[in-house]
Amino acid sequence: MRFASLGSGSRGNAAVIESGGTRILVDCGFSLADAEQRLARLGLAGDDLDAVLVTHEHIDHVRGVAQLARRHRLPVWLTPGSHAAWSPGELPMLELFSPHEPFALGDLEVWPYPVPHDAREPCQFVLSDGDRRLGLLSDIGRVTPHVRAMVDGCDALLLECNHDVEMLAAGPYPAFLKRRVGGGLGHLSNDQAAALLGALDTGRLQHIVAAHLSERNNTPDAARAAVATVLNCTPDWVSATVQNEVLGWRAIATR
Numbered sequence: 001m002r003f004a005s006l007g008s009g010s011r012g013n014a015a016v017i018e019s020g021g022t023r024i025l026v027d028c029g030f031s032l033a034d035a036e037q038r039l040a041r042l043g044l045a046g047d048d049l050d051a052v053l054v055t056h057e058h059i060d061h062v063r064g065v066a067q068l069a070r071r072h073r074l075p076v077w078l079t080p081g082s083h084a085a086w087s088p089g090e091l092p093m094l095e096l097f098s099p100h101e102p103f104a105l106g107d108l109e110v111w112p113y114p115v116p117h118d119a120r121e122p123c124q125f126v127l128s129d130g131d132r133r134l135g136l137l138s139d140i141g142r143v144t145p146h147v148r149a150m151v152d153g154c155d156a157l158l159l160e161c162n163h164d165v166e167m168l169a170a171g172p173y174p175a176f177l178k179r180r181v182g183g184g185l186g187h188l189s190n191d192q193a194a195a196l197l198g199a200l201d202t203g204r205l206q207h208i209v210a211a212h213l214s215e216r217n218n219t220p221d222a223a224r225a226a227v228a229t230v231l232n233c234t235p236d237w238v239s240a241t242v243q244n245e246v247l248g249w250r251a252i253a254t255r
Contacts, residue, residue: 001129002251003156006030006038008138008211009243013061015136015158016042016049019129022106025068026053026125026136029060032067041246046072051095051105054078056122056139057085066091077105079112081121099123113150115140118185126150132252133204134158138212141184143196152200155252156207159197161223161240162187168217187212190226198230205231207250210240 006014012029016039023044028035036046052065052074066089069076075093078086083096097103099114099121111126117139124147125136135151138160151157168178168189180186188196193210208231210223220240228235241247 001132001134002249003134003158004042004249005158005209005211005241005247006035006042007243007246008241009213009215010060011215011243012063013138013212014038016044017108017127017134019127020107022108023049024051024053024105024108024110024127025049025074027055027061028052028064028068029062030064032064032071035064035068038246042249046074049074052076053105053110053125054082055124055136056117056119057082057087058119058139059088061139062086062088069093077110079121079123082119085120111150113146115147116142116144116185118180124150126154131254132156134252137196138188140188141186143188143192148196148199151196153204154200155204155255156209156250157205158209158211158241159193159227160188160212161190161193161210161218161226162212163189163214163217164219164222165189165191167219167222168214171217173216181214181217187214190218190223193223194226194230197227202231204255206252208238209247209250210238213240213242215243 001019015026077095099112102111109128112123132155135154135157224235224238
């Protein structure tokens with residue numbers, strides 16, 4: 001089992017997860033041309049994908065979903081609420097799922113779970129090959145007990161570290177946007193992400209990736225330092241996604 005990020009931030013998000021003969025794209029917040037160029041850097045083409053999973057309908061997560069799905073005849077999986085709020089274009093094959101019930105996509109088990117965010121019916125995912133578990137957690141304003149339970153004991157985790165609290169407070173955003181980003185339906189700060197990690201069983205953790213970093217209110221070094229402190233590791237062990245770069249394949253070894 002392995003995973004990679006096509007990029008992450010307020011201008012576009014997407015990740016690829018692969019196990020056996022199954023390859024899934026989670027979100028596609030990039031234009032069709034940009035997404036295909038980023039896939040190519042991972043040695044992939046759109047035809048290599050089996051499905052697209054959607055976390056929620058915000059444009060930085062769905063900008064290229066419909067075009068990519070139509071070009072490559074891909075099924076798109078999303079919650080009924082996300083579908084009700086859908087606007088980026090017609091989908092060739094639509095699959096609705098409950099954010100409370102797991103389902104299978106080829107060789108991958110998909111465990112969706114709801115998160116507090118200012119979208120219609122947002123969710124995140126834990127994906128498993130039956131042995132290893134990869135947790136995805138982003139676009140969440142606060143950590144709930146259910147969220148904590150879902151990502152506990154993962155072998156790899158892409159975890160939102162959106163902003164540094166002090167940088168957000170002193171930064172250029174207008175007051176209403178600062179309240180939105182830092183509020184209970186916004187995004188996790190470095191401190192919130194670190195506090196969550198401190199409450200988890202991380203004994204199986206092979207990879208930790210700080211994701212959805214704000215370009216104006218955070219830095220990769222600040223995010224890595226916050227995570228490294230609670231994990232008692234060096235910051236260079238922590239990966240960080242950035243907006244304009246692809247994060248290459250990370251393999252999750254069998255235990």
